[in-house]
Amino acid sequence: GAVVSQHPSRVICKSGTSVKIECRSLDFQATTMFWYRQFPKKSLMLMATSNEGSKATYEQGVEKDKFLINHASLTLSTLTVTSAHPEDSSFYICSALEGGGNEQFFGPGTRLTVL
Amino acid sequence: AQSVTQPDIHITVSEGASLELRCNYSYGATPYLFWYVQSPGQGLQLLLKYFSGDTLVQGIKGFEAEFKRSQSSFNLRKPSVHWSDAAEYFCAVGFDRGSTLGRLYFGRGTQLTVWP
Numbered sequence: 001g002a003v004v005s006q007h008p009s010r011v012i013c014k015s016g017t018s019v020k021i022e023c024r025s026l027d028f029q030a031t032t033m034f035w036y037r038q039f040p041k042k043s044l045m046l047m048a049t050s051n052e053g054s055k056a057t058y059e060q061g062v063e064k065d066k067f068l069i070n071h072a073s074l075t076l077s078t079l080t081v082t083s084a085h086p087e088d089s090s091f092y093i094c095s096a097l098e099g100g101g102n103e104q105f106f107g108p109g110t111r112l113t114v115l
Numbered sequence: 116a117q118s119v120t121q122p123d124i125h126i127t128v129s130e131g132a133s134l135e136l137r138c139n140y141s142y143g144a145t146p147y148l149f150w151y152v153q154s155p156g157q158g159l160q161l162l163l164k165y166f167s168g169d170t171l172v173q174g175i176k177g178f179e180a181e182f183k184r185s186q187s188s189f190n191l192r193k194p195s196v197h198w199s200d201a202a203e204y205f206c207a208v209g210f211d212r213g214s215t216l217g218r219l220y221f222g223r224g225t226q227l228t229v230w231p
Contacts (some may be wrong), residue, residue: 006158034218043205043223044159093158095219102147102166102209104219108158 002028004096006107013084014115021079021110023094029074030096034104035067038091050077084114117142119208121222129230130198136191136225138206147209148189149219150180154202162204165189176200201229 003026013019023033032051036044048064050056050071058064066088068080077096081088091111095104118141128134140146147166151159163174170182180191189206206222 041224041226043221046218049218091156095159103149103161103164104209106151106159106161109156111156 002026002096002098002105004030004094004105004107006092006094006110008110009108010111010113012113012115015085016083018080018082019084019112021081021092021094021112023077023079023096023107025075025096025098025105028096028098028105030077031074031099032097033071033077034095034097035069035077035079036093036095038093038109044093047079081112084112086114088112089114117208117210117220119206119220119222121204121206121225123225124223125226125228127228127230128196131195134191134193134196134200134227136204136206136227138189138191138222140187140189140206140208140220142187142208142210144210145184148180148182149207149209150174150178150189150191151205151207152176152202153205153224159205162191196227196229198229198231201227203227 005024007022035047038044047062048056048058050069052071056069071077093109094107120139149164150162162178163172165172165182173179178193204225207219209219210217
């Protein structure tokens with residue numbers, strides 16, 4: 001099956017710094033990638049949808065200037081948490097969709113802890 | 116508005132017992148339906164999916180689910196639970212965006228505990 005990787009799997013940073021999380025589709029071209037946030041014992045909350053070569057579409061309530069998404073190629077999307085604060089600590093999961101596909105493939109997630 | 120309801124937050128069963136996890140959705144058209152499983156600190160693994168055709172779908176690890184249009188439900192079942200099935204289970208609903216799957220709407224999840 002299709003494989004999606006995320007890097008890093010775990011990151012700890014100081015408040016005020018920026019953190020970049022990568023999402024890669026390893027064996028297929030992902031025209032669309034999704035970024036989710038998951039709070040402890042909570043469901044996945046869609047943050048944004050990114051299409052290769054165009055600006056991301058953010059869900060209501062998600063700050064686009066804080067969560068920068070770049071989908072520069074068909075195999076890579078990045079999420080940058082700018083000026084991170086402790087309340088940004090969470091589990092971030094990406095998923096990727098092949099063009100014309102009907103199944104999202106999920107990455108293993110990135111645990112972000114902001115001190 | 117689209118919504119997905121998993122009414123059971125936590126279910127506990129004994130190993131070897133049968134299992135049913137409930138999922139109901141609210142959506143205007145026939146959706147795509149998915150069940151995912153998540154182990155602690157891990158990403159999501161697809162158990163099974165329904166797009167069309169036979170309303171009883173078989174998945175991995177001995178799971179199956181039945182789509183009932185009249186009840187807007189897609190309940191997950193397993194006849195005999197194993198201790199390794201303990202995890203969080205998510206139901207998700209998607210829709211057709213042209214020929215491509217659109218965004219997914221997730222239920223809040225059901226935590227499964229298995230007693231030895």
